[in-house]
Amino acid sequence: MPRNALWKSIAQSLTGDIASGRYGPGDKLPTEAEMAARFGVNRHTVRRALQDMSEKGLVHTRRGSGAFVASKPTDYPIGRRVRFHQNLRAAGRMPAKEVLAVETRSADAREADALALEPGAAVHVYEGLSLADGQPIALFRSVFPADRLPGLPEALRAHKSVTRALEMCGVHDYTRQSTRLTAKLASPTQALLLRISDGAPILRTISVSLAPDNRPVEYGHTWFAGDRVTLTVEP
Template structure:
Protein backbone atom coordinates (compact mmCIF):
# COMPACT_ATOMS: atom_id res chain seq x y z
CA UNK A 1 0.00 0.00 0.00
CA UNK A 2 2.40 2.64 1.16
CA UNK A 3 5.26 0.85 -0.46
CA UNK A 4 7.12 2.77 -3.03
CA UNK A 5 8.71 0.53 -5.63
CA UNK A 6 11.66 2.84 -5.92
CA UNK A 7 12.32 2.90 -2.22
CA UNK A 8 15.30 0.89 -1.11
CA UNK A 9 13.56 0.12 2.17
CA UNK A 10 11.07 -2.13 0.50
CA UNK A 11 9.35 -4.53 2.84
CA UNK A 12 7.17 -6.31 0.34
CA UNK A 13 8.55 -7.59 -2.95
CA UNK A 14 7.18 -5.80 -6.01
CA UNK A 15 5.43 -8.90 -7.31
CA UNK A 16 3.60 -9.31 -4.01
CA UNK A 17 2.44 -5.73 -4.10
CA UNK A 18 1.15 -6.26 -7.61
CA UNK A 19 -0.61 -9.46 -6.59
CA UNK A 20 -2.25 -7.64 -3.71
CA UNK A 21 -3.34 -4.82 -5.96
CA UNK A 22 -4.90 -7.26 -8.42
CA UNK A 23 -6.53 -9.27 -5.67
CA UNK A 24 -7.99 -6.06 -4.40
CA UNK A 25 -9.32 -5.15 -7.84
CA UNK A 26 -10.97 -8.54 -8.07
CA UNK A 27 -12.50 -8.49 -4.61
CA UNK A 28 -13.88 -5.02 -5.26
CA UNK A 29 -15.58 -6.31 -8.36
CA UNK A 30 -13.49 -4.35 -10.82
CA UNK A 31 -12.81 -7.67 -12.48
CA UNK A 32 -15.72 -10.08 -12.13
CA UNK A 33 -15.44 -13.89 -12.25
CA UNK A 34 -14.91 -14.93 -15.83
CA UNK A 35 -13.57 -11.55 -16.90
CA UNK A 36 -10.38 -11.30 -18.83
CA UNK A 37 -7.59 -9.47 -17.07
CA UNK A 38 -5.40 -7.05 -19.02
CA UNK A 39 -2.56 -8.77 -20.81
CA UNK A 40 0.71 -9.27 -19.02
CA UNK A 41 2.15 -6.69 -21.34
CA UNK A 42 -0.40 -4.05 -20.39
CA UNK A 43 -0.08 -4.89 -16.71
CA UNK A 44 3.67 -4.54 -16.85
CA UNK A 45 3.15 -1.12 -18.41
CA UNK A 46 0.57 -0.17 -15.83
CA UNK A 47 2.81 -1.14 -12.91
CA UNK A 48 5.98 -0.01 -14.63
CA UNK A 49 7.78 -3.32 -14.16
CA UNK A 50 9.06 -6.15 -16.28
CA UNK A 51 6.63 -8.66 -17.64
CA UNK A 52 8.20 -11.43 -15.57
CA UNK A 53 7.43 -9.57 -12.40
CA UNK A 54 3.79 -9.38 -13.40
CA UNK A 55 3.93 -13.06 -14.23
CA UNK A 56 5.11 -13.89 -10.75
CA UNK A 57 2.21 -11.95 -9.30
CA UNK A 58 -0.24 -13.74 -11.60
CA UNK A 59 1.29 -17.11 -10.85
CA UNK A 60 0.80 -16.38 -7.16
CA UNK A 61 -2.85 -15.55 -7.72
CA UNK A 62 -3.19 -18.70 -9.84
CA UNK A 63 -1.95 -20.83 -6.97
CA UNK A 64 -4.45 -19.12 -4.76
CA UNK A 65 -7.08 -20.25 -7.21
CA UNK A 66 -8.17 -16.72 -7.94
CA UNK A 67 -6.88 -16.50 -11.50
CA UNK A 68 -6.71 -18.92 -14.37
CA UNK A 69 -4.71 -18.32 -17.55
CA UNK A 70 -4.81 -19.95 -20.94
CA UNK A 71 -1.84 -19.72 -23.25
CA UNK A 72 -2.60 -17.55 -26.21
CA UNK A 73 -5.91 -16.43 -24.79
CA UNK A 74 -5.15 -14.44 -21.66
CA UNK A 75 -5.67 -14.53 -17.91
CA UNK A 76 -9.12 -14.72 -16.40
CA UNK A 77 -10.67 -14.31 -13.00
CA UNK A 78 -11.50 -17.84 -11.84
CA UNK A 79 -14.98 -18.83 -10.84
CA UNK A 80 -15.34 -19.90 -7.25
CA UNK A 81 -15.17 -23.62 -6.54
CA UNK A 82 -18.43 -25.40 -7.11
CA UNK A 83 -19.89 -27.06 -4.07
CA UNK A 84 -21.24 -30.34 -5.22
CA UNK A 85 -23.46 -32.28 -2.83
CA UNK A 86 -23.49 -36.04 -3.13
CA UNK A 87 -26.34 -37.87 -1.49
CA UNK A 88 -29.44 -39.82 -2.39
CA UNK A 89 -30.21 -37.51 -5.26
CA UNK A 90 -27.40 -36.25 -7.40
CA UNK A 91 -28.59 -33.79 -10.01
CA UNK A 92 -25.82 -31.84 -11.63
CA UNK A 93 -27.89 -29.14 -13.29
CA UNK A 94 -30.24 -28.61 -10.37
CA UNK A 95 -27.37 -28.44 -7.92
CA UNK A 96 -25.61 -25.79 -9.90
CA UNK A 97 -28.68 -23.71 -10.51
CA UNK A 98 -29.46 -23.88 -6.82
CA UNK A 99 -25.99 -22.50 -6.19
CA UNK A 100 -26.72 -19.60 -8.50
CA UNK A 101 -24.42 -20.77 -11.23
CA UNK A 102 -24.95 -21.43 -14.90
CA UNK A 103 -24.73 -25.14 -15.77
CA UNK A 104 -23.96 -26.42 -19.22
CA UNK A 105 -22.79 -29.59 -20.85
CA UNK A 106 -21.08 -30.75 -23.98
CA UNK A 107 -21.56 -34.14 -25.58
CA UNK A 108 -18.37 -35.90 -26.59
CA UNK A 109 -19.73 -39.21 -27.77
CA UNK A 110 -22.93 -41.20 -27.75
CA UNK A 111 -22.78 -44.74 -29.05
CA UNK A 112 -23.85 -48.30 -28.43
CA UNK A 113 -21.79 -51.30 -27.51
CA UNK A 114 -22.19 -54.68 -25.89
CA UNK A 115 -21.68 -54.95 -22.14
CA UNK A 116 -18.35 -56.32 -20.98
CA UNK A 117 -18.22 -58.64 -18.02
CA UNK A 118 -17.47 -55.86 -15.54
CA UNK A 119 -20.07 -53.50 -16.95
CA UNK A 120 -22.70 -56.23 -16.87
CA UNK A 121 -21.91 -56.98 -13.24
CA UNK A 122 -22.21 -53.32 -12.27
CA UNK A 123 -25.58 -52.88 -13.94
CA UNK A 124 -26.78 -56.34 -12.95
CA UNK A 125 -27.46 -57.47 -16.51
CA UNK A 126 -26.15 -60.18 -18.82
CA UNK A 127 -22.76 -59.93 -20.48
CA UNK A 128 -23.29 -58.88 -24.08
CA UNK A 129 -26.52 -56.96 -23.56
CA UNK A 130 -26.48 -53.68 -25.43
CA UNK A 131 -25.49 -50.51 -23.61
CA UNK A 132 -25.61 -46.85 -24.46
CA UNK A 133 -22.27 -45.18 -23.82
CA UNK A 134 -22.45 -41.47 -23.19
CA UNK A 135 -19.49 -39.24 -22.46
CA UNK A 136 -19.26 -35.50 -22.14
CA UNK A 137 -18.24 -32.48 -20.16
CA UNK A 138 -20.03 -30.52 -17.47
CA UNK A 139 -19.55 -26.79 -17.15
CA UNK A 140 -20.28 -24.24 -14.46
CA UNK A 141 -20.35 -20.65 -15.65
CA UNK A 142 -18.59 -21.72 -18.81
CA UNK A 143 -15.73 -23.36 -16.96
CA UNK A 144 -15.28 -27.12 -17.37
CA UNK A 145 -15.83 -28.81 -14.05
CA UNK A 146 -16.22 -32.49 -14.75
CA UNK A 147 -15.64 -35.11 -17.40
CA UNK A 148 -18.01 -38.04 -17.33
CA UNK A 149 -18.62 -41.31 -19.08
CA UNK A 150 -21.69 -43.24 -18.23
CA UNK A 151 -23.60 -46.34 -19.32
CA UNK A 152 -27.32 -46.99 -19.73
CA UNK A 153 -28.79 -50.46 -20.24
CA UNK A 154 -30.65 -50.41 -23.54
CA UNK A 155 -32.85 -53.36 -22.69
CA UNK A 156 -34.31 -51.31 -19.87
CA UNK A 157 -34.20 -47.90 -21.64
CA UNK A 158 -34.66 -48.49 -25.33
CA UNK A 159 -34.92 -44.90 -26.45
CA UNK A 160 -32.32 -43.35 -24.19
CA UNK A 161 -29.87 -42.69 -27.01
CA UNK A 162 -32.10 -40.22 -28.82
CA UNK A 163 -33.22 -38.68 -25.55
CA UNK A 164 -29.63 -38.01 -24.49
CA UNK A 165 -28.86 -36.33 -27.77
CA UNK A 166 -31.84 -34.03 -27.51
CA UNK A 167 -32.20 -33.28 -23.82
CA UNK A 168 -30.08 -30.99 -21.73
CA UNK A 169 -29.27 -33.38 -18.97
CA UNK A 170 -29.45 -36.92 -17.73
CA UNK A 171 -32.41 -36.34 -15.45
CA UNK A 172 -34.41 -34.95 -18.32
CA UNK A 173 -33.41 -37.74 -20.70
CA UNK A 174 -34.30 -40.41 -18.18
CA UNK A 175 -37.69 -38.83 -17.58
CA UNK A 176 -38.40 -38.86 -21.28
CA UNK A 177 -37.86 -42.61 -21.42
CA UNK A 178 -40.13 -43.18 -18.46
CA UNK A 179 -37.82 -42.98 -15.44
CA UNK A 180 -39.56 -40.32 -13.37
CA UNK A 181 -37.18 -40.60 -10.46
CA UNK A 182 -33.90 -42.24 -9.61
CA UNK A 183 -31.60 -42.33 -6.63
CA UNK A 184 -27.95 -42.87 -5.99
CA UNK A 185 -27.32 -46.44 -4.88
CA UNK A 186 -23.56 -46.19 -4.44
CA UNK A 187 -20.69 -43.78 -4.90
CA UNK A 188 -17.01 -44.57 -4.72
CA UNK A 189 -14.39 -41.87 -4.68
CA UNK A 190 -10.68 -41.88 -5.40
CA UNK A 191 -8.07 -39.35 -6.39
CA UNK A 192 -6.15 -39.75 -9.63
CA UNK A 193 -3.86 -37.70 -11.82
CA UNK A 194 -5.12 -36.24 -15.06
CA UNK A 195 -3.74 -37.77 -18.22
CA UNK A 196 -3.18 -35.65 -21.31
CA UNK A 197 -6.65 -36.17 -22.75
CA UNK A 198 -8.47 -35.47 -19.52
CA UNK A 199 -6.32 -32.42 -18.90
CA UNK A 200 -7.16 -31.18 -22.35
CA UNK A 201 -10.88 -31.49 -21.83
CA UNK A 202 -10.88 -29.99 -18.39
CA UNK A 203 -8.45 -27.24 -19.35
CA UNK A 204 -6.04 -28.13 -16.63
CA UNK A 205 -2.53 -29.49 -16.75
CA UNK A 206 -1.49 -33.05 -17.19
CA UNK A 207 -0.74 -34.45 -13.78
CA UNK A 208 -3.16 -32.16 -11.97
CA UNK A 209 -5.25 -33.95 -9.37
CA UNK A 210 -8.71 -35.25 -10.22
CA UNK A 211 -11.47 -36.59 -8.05
CA UNK A 212 -12.88 -39.71 -9.62
CA UNK A 213 -16.38 -40.80 -8.71
CA UNK A 214 -17.80 -44.17 -9.69
CA UNK A 215 -21.52 -44.24 -9.16
CA UNK A 216 -24.60 -46.33 -9.72
CA UNK A 217 -28.09 -44.87 -10.00
CA UNK A 218 -31.23 -46.96 -9.64
CA UNK A 219 -34.91 -46.38 -10.28
CA UNK A 220 -37.49 -46.46 -7.42
CA UNK A 221 -37.81 -50.21 -7.85
CA UNK A 222 -34.08 -50.62 -7.33
CA UNK A 223 -33.30 -51.48 -10.93
CA UNK A 224 -30.00 -49.99 -12.15
CA UNK A 225 -30.55 -47.31 -14.78
CA UNK A 226 -27.16 -45.64 -14.99
CA UNK A 227 -23.61 -46.53 -14.14
CA UNK A 228 -20.86 -44.04 -14.71
CA UNK A 229 -17.59 -42.49 -13.79
CA UNK A 230 -16.98 -38.79 -13.36
CA UNK A 231 -13.67 -36.95 -13.10
CA UNK A 232 -13.92 -33.66 -11.26
CA UNK A 233 -11.25 -31.01 -11.64
CA UNK A 234 -9.88 -31.02 -8.12
CA UNK A 235 -9.55 -27.27 -7.71
CA UNK A 236 -12.91 -26.37 -9.15
CA UNK A 237 -15.22 -28.45 -7.09
CA UNK A 238 -15.80 -29.46 -3.53
CA UNK A 239 -17.77 -32.61 -2.95
CA UNK A 240 -20.06 -32.62 0.02
CA UNK A 241 -21.39 -35.90 1.36
CA UNK A 242 -24.97 -35.78 2.56
CA UNK A 243 -26.91 -38.36 4.53
Protein backbone atom coordinates in the same frame (compact mmCIF):
# COMPACT_ATOMS: atom_id res chain seq x y z
CA MET B 1 14.76 -8.93 5.57
CA PRO B 2 13.00 -8.43 2.24
CA ARG B 3 9.48 -7.43 3.26
CA ASN B 4 9.46 -5.76 -0.14
CA ALA B 5 9.23 -7.99 -3.08
CA LEU B 6 8.04 -6.32 -6.24
CA TRP B 7 6.19 -9.35 -7.50
CA LYS B 8 4.42 -9.64 -4.16
CA SER B 9 3.03 -6.14 -4.27
CA ILE B 10 1.92 -6.75 -7.84
CA ALA B 11 0.17 -9.93 -6.80
CA GLN B 12 -1.43 -7.99 -3.96
CA SER B 13 -2.62 -5.28 -6.31
CA LEU B 14 -4.15 -7.76 -8.73
CA THR B 15 -5.72 -9.72 -5.91
CA GLY B 16 -7.29 -6.48 -4.73
CA ASP B 17 -8.66 -5.79 -8.20
CA ILE B 18 -10.30 -9.19 -8.15
CA ALA B 19 -11.62 -8.75 -4.64
CA SER B 20 -13.13 -5.34 -5.43
CA GLY B 21 -14.96 -6.76 -8.41
CA ARG B 22 -13.02 -5.00 -11.17
CA TYR B 23 -12.30 -8.40 -12.63
CA GLY B 24 -15.06 -10.94 -12.12
CA PRO B 25 -14.85 -14.73 -12.27
CA GLY B 26 -13.93 -15.92 -15.74
CA ASP B 27 -12.74 -12.50 -16.88
CA LYS B 28 -9.51 -12.27 -18.80
CA LEU B 29 -6.77 -10.25 -17.20
CA PRO B 30 -4.67 -7.93 -19.36
CA THR B 31 -1.76 -9.64 -21.10
CA GLU B 32 1.52 -10.07 -19.27
CA ALA B 33 3.10 -7.49 -21.56
CA GLU B 34 0.39 -4.91 -20.81
CA MET B 35 0.64 -5.44 -17.10
CA ALA B 36 4.42 -5.26 -17.23
CA ALA B 37 4.07 -1.85 -18.90
CA ARG B 38 1.43 -0.68 -16.46
CA PHE B 39 3.43 -1.64 -13.38
CA GLY B 40 6.67 -0.56 -14.97
CA VAL B 41 8.40 -3.89 -14.49
CA ASN B 42 9.71 -6.70 -16.61
CA ARG B 43 7.33 -9.33 -17.88
CA HIS B 44 9.07 -11.96 -15.77
CA THR B 45 8.18 -10.09 -12.61
CA VAL B 46 4.52 -10.07 -13.58
CA ARG B 47 4.81 -13.76 -14.34
CA ARG B 48 6.18 -14.38 -10.87
CA ALA B 49 3.12 -12.65 -9.41
CA LEU B 50 0.72 -14.59 -11.62
CA GLN B 51 2.50 -17.80 -10.74
CA ASP B 52 1.90 -17.12 -7.07
CA MET B 53 -1.75 -16.29 -7.63
CA SER B 54 -2.11 -19.37 -9.79
CA GLU B 55 -0.72 -21.56 -7.02
CA LYS B 56 -3.22 -20.03 -4.65
CA GLY B 57 -5.97 -20.84 -7.13
CA LEU B 58 -6.95 -17.23 -7.79
CA VAL B 59 -6.21 -17.19 -11.49
CA HIS B 60 -5.48 -19.75 -14.12
CA THR B 61 -3.35 -19.21 -17.23
CA ARG B 62 -3.45 -20.79 -20.66
CA ARG B 63 -0.58 -20.54 -23.08
CA GLY B 64 -1.44 -18.50 -26.13
CA SER B 65 -4.66 -17.33 -24.57
CA GLY B 66 -4.16 -15.40 -21.37
CA ALA B 67 -4.75 -15.36 -17.64
CA PHE B 68 -8.27 -15.71 -16.29
CA VAL B 69 -9.83 -15.13 -12.92
CA ALA B 70 -10.74 -18.47 -11.42
CA SER B 71 -14.37 -18.90 -10.63
CA LYS B 72 -15.48 -19.47 -7.09
CA PRO B 73 -15.80 -23.09 -6.15
CA THR B 74 -19.26 -24.43 -6.69
CA ASP B 75 -20.86 -26.46 -4.00
CA TYR B 76 -22.13 -29.75 -5.30
CA PRO B 77 -24.18 -31.95 -3.00
CA ILE B 78 -23.98 -35.70 -3.40
CA GLY B 79 -26.80 -37.64 -1.83
CA ARG B 80 -29.32 -40.25 -2.71
CA ARG B 81 -30.68 -38.07 -5.50
CA VAL B 82 -28.12 -36.31 -7.69
CA ARG B 83 -29.70 -33.95 -10.18
CA PHE B 84 -27.25 -31.70 -11.94
CA HIS B 85 -29.60 -28.95 -13.08
CA GLN B 86 -31.53 -28.73 -9.85
CA ASN B 87 -28.36 -28.65 -7.79
CA LEU B 88 -26.87 -25.74 -9.66
CA ARG B 89 -30.02 -23.75 -10.10
CA ALA B 90 -30.52 -24.01 -6.34
CA ALA B 91 -27.07 -22.45 -5.96
CA GLY B 92 -28.11 -19.56 -8.18
CA ARG B 93 -25.89 -20.51 -11.09
CA MET B 94 -26.65 -21.04 -14.74
CA PRO B 95 -26.26 -24.72 -15.60
CA ALA B 96 -25.50 -26.06 -19.07
CA LYS B 97 -24.40 -29.29 -20.65
CA GLU B 98 -22.23 -29.95 -23.67
CA VAL B 99 -22.64 -33.31 -25.34
CA LEU B 100 -19.38 -34.91 -26.41
CA ALA B 101 -20.64 -38.30 -27.51
CA VAL B 102 -23.69 -40.59 -27.43
CA GLU B 103 -22.97 -44.09 -28.64
CA THR B 104 -23.99 -47.72 -28.23
CA ARG B 105 -21.39 -50.45 -27.85
CA SER B 106 -20.76 -53.63 -25.90
CA ALA B 107 -19.96 -53.38 -22.19
CA ASP B 108 -16.55 -54.15 -20.77
CA ALA B 109 -16.14 -56.35 -17.72
CA ARG B 110 -16.54 -53.65 -15.07
CA GLU B 111 -19.52 -52.05 -16.72
CA ALA B 112 -21.28 -55.37 -17.10
CA ASP B 113 -20.57 -56.19 -13.49
CA ALA B 114 -21.83 -52.85 -12.19
CA LEU B 115 -25.02 -53.00 -14.24
CA ALA B 116 -25.60 -56.72 -13.56
CA LEU B 117 -25.43 -57.61 -17.26
CA GLU B 118 -23.96 -60.46 -19.23
CA PRO B 119 -20.39 -59.69 -20.31
CA GLY B 120 -20.46 -58.08 -23.76
CA ALA B 121 -24.10 -56.96 -23.56
CA ALA B 122 -25.00 -53.75 -25.36
CA VAL B 123 -24.84 -50.45 -23.43
CA HIS B 124 -25.55 -46.82 -24.25
CA VAL B 125 -22.72 -44.45 -23.38
CA TYR B 126 -23.24 -40.76 -22.78
CA GLU B 127 -20.19 -38.50 -22.49
CA GLY B 128 -20.28 -34.77 -21.91
CA LEU B 129 -19.25 -31.67 -20.05
CA SER B 130 -21.18 -29.92 -17.29
CA LEU B 131 -20.92 -26.14 -17.10
CA ALA B 132 -21.93 -23.52 -14.57
CA ASP B 133 -22.05 -19.92 -15.73
CA GLY B 134 -20.15 -21.02 -18.82
CA GLN B 135 -17.31 -22.47 -16.76
CA PRO B 136 -16.64 -26.19 -17.12
CA ILE B 137 -17.34 -27.95 -13.84
CA ALA B 138 -17.14 -31.62 -14.63
CA LEU B 139 -16.61 -34.27 -17.28
CA PHE B 140 -18.88 -37.26 -17.13
CA ARG B 141 -19.41 -40.67 -18.71
CA SER B 142 -22.65 -42.52 -17.99
CA VAL B 143 -23.27 -46.08 -19.07
CA PHE B 144 -26.83 -47.48 -19.35
CA PRO B 145 -28.09 -51.00 -20.12
CA ALA B 146 -29.31 -50.91 -23.74
CA ASP B 147 -31.78 -53.74 -23.61
CA ARG B 148 -34.02 -52.08 -21.02
CA LEU B 149 -33.74 -48.57 -22.48
CA PRO B 150 -34.14 -48.80 -26.25
CA GLY B 151 -34.94 -45.18 -27.06
CA LEU B 152 -32.39 -43.57 -24.71
CA PRO B 153 -29.84 -42.21 -27.23
CA GLU B 154 -32.48 -40.19 -29.06
CA ALA B 155 -33.91 -38.95 -25.75
CA LEU B 156 -30.45 -37.84 -24.61
CA ARG B 157 -29.73 -35.99 -27.83
CA ALA B 158 -33.07 -34.22 -27.49
CA HIS B 159 -32.91 -33.25 -23.83
CA LYS B 160 -29.27 -33.51 -22.65
CA SER B 161 -30.66 -34.14 -19.14
CA VAL B 162 -30.26 -37.69 -17.86
CA THR B 163 -33.26 -37.33 -15.57
CA ARG B 164 -35.51 -36.31 -18.45
CA ALA B 165 -34.20 -38.92 -20.85
CA LEU B 166 -34.70 -41.71 -18.36
CA GLU B 167 -38.20 -40.45 -17.70
CA MET B 168 -38.99 -40.68 -21.40
CA CYS B 169 -37.86 -44.31 -21.30
CA GLY B 170 -40.14 -45.17 -18.43
CA VAL B 171 -37.75 -44.72 -15.50
CA HIS B 172 -39.50 -42.06 -13.42
CA ASP B 173 -37.06 -42.02 -10.54
CA TYR B 174 -33.61 -43.27 -9.69
CA THR B 175 -31.39 -43.11 -6.62
CA ARG B 176 -27.74 -43.61 -5.90
CA GLN B 177 -26.69 -46.90 -4.55
CA SER B 178 -23.04 -46.06 -4.09
CA THR B 179 -20.52 -43.31 -4.76
CA ARG B 180 -16.78 -43.83 -4.59
CA LEU B 181 -14.36 -40.90 -4.45
CA THR B 182 -10.72 -40.51 -5.46
CA ALA B 183 -8.31 -37.69 -6.18
CA LYS B 184 -6.48 -37.79 -9.50
CA LEU B 185 -4.32 -35.56 -11.63
CA ALA B 186 -5.79 -34.22 -14.83
CA SER B 187 -4.68 -35.87 -18.03
CA PRO B 188 -3.89 -33.45 -20.88
CA THR B 189 -7.24 -34.19 -22.56
CA GLN B 190 -9.20 -33.72 -19.36
CA ALA B 191 -7.33 -30.50 -18.60
CA LEU B 192 -8.15 -29.17 -22.03
CA LEU B 193 -11.84 -29.94 -21.77
CA LEU B 194 -12.17 -28.63 -18.23
CA ARG B 195 -9.98 -25.64 -19.01
CA ILE B 196 -7.67 -26.17 -16.09
CA SER B 197 -3.92 -26.46 -16.13
CA ASP B 198 -2.32 -29.74 -17.04
CA GLY B 199 -1.80 -31.88 -13.99
CA ALA B 200 -4.27 -29.95 -11.82
CA PRO B 201 -6.12 -31.96 -9.19
CA ILE B 202 -9.30 -33.71 -10.18
CA LEU B 203 -11.98 -35.33 -8.06
CA ARG B 204 -13.30 -38.50 -9.59
CA THR B 205 -16.53 -40.16 -8.55
CA ILE B 206 -17.77 -43.58 -9.64
CA SER B 207 -21.41 -44.23 -8.96
CA VAL B 208 -24.15 -46.75 -9.50
CA SER B 209 -27.78 -45.67 -9.56
CA LEU B 210 -30.83 -47.86 -9.14
CA ALA B 211 -34.30 -47.74 -10.64
CA PRO B 212 -37.35 -48.10 -8.34
CA ASP B 213 -37.29 -51.86 -9.01
CA ASN B 214 -33.79 -51.91 -7.46
CA ARG B 215 -32.10 -52.87 -10.67
CA PRO B 216 -29.07 -50.78 -11.71
CA VAL B 217 -29.78 -48.27 -14.52
CA GLU B 218 -26.69 -46.09 -14.59
CA TYR B 219 -22.99 -46.64 -14.06
CA GLY B 220 -21.37 -43.22 -14.00
CA HIS B 221 -17.92 -41.68 -13.87
CA THR B 222 -17.55 -37.98 -13.17
CA TRP B 223 -14.36 -35.97 -13.14
CA PHE B 224 -14.73 -32.66 -11.30
CA ALA B 225 -12.31 -29.77 -11.69
CA GLY B 226 -10.84 -29.93 -8.21
CA ASP B 227 -10.54 -26.22 -7.61
CA ARG B 228 -13.99 -25.37 -8.94
CA VAL B 229 -16.15 -27.58 -6.81
CA THR B 230 -16.59 -28.72 -3.29
CA LEU B 231 -18.48 -31.95 -2.99
CA THR B 232 -20.83 -32.21 -0.05
CA VAL B 233 -21.84 -35.67 1.01
CA GLU B 234 -25.34 -36.02 2.44
CA PRO B 235 -26.58 -39.15 4.18
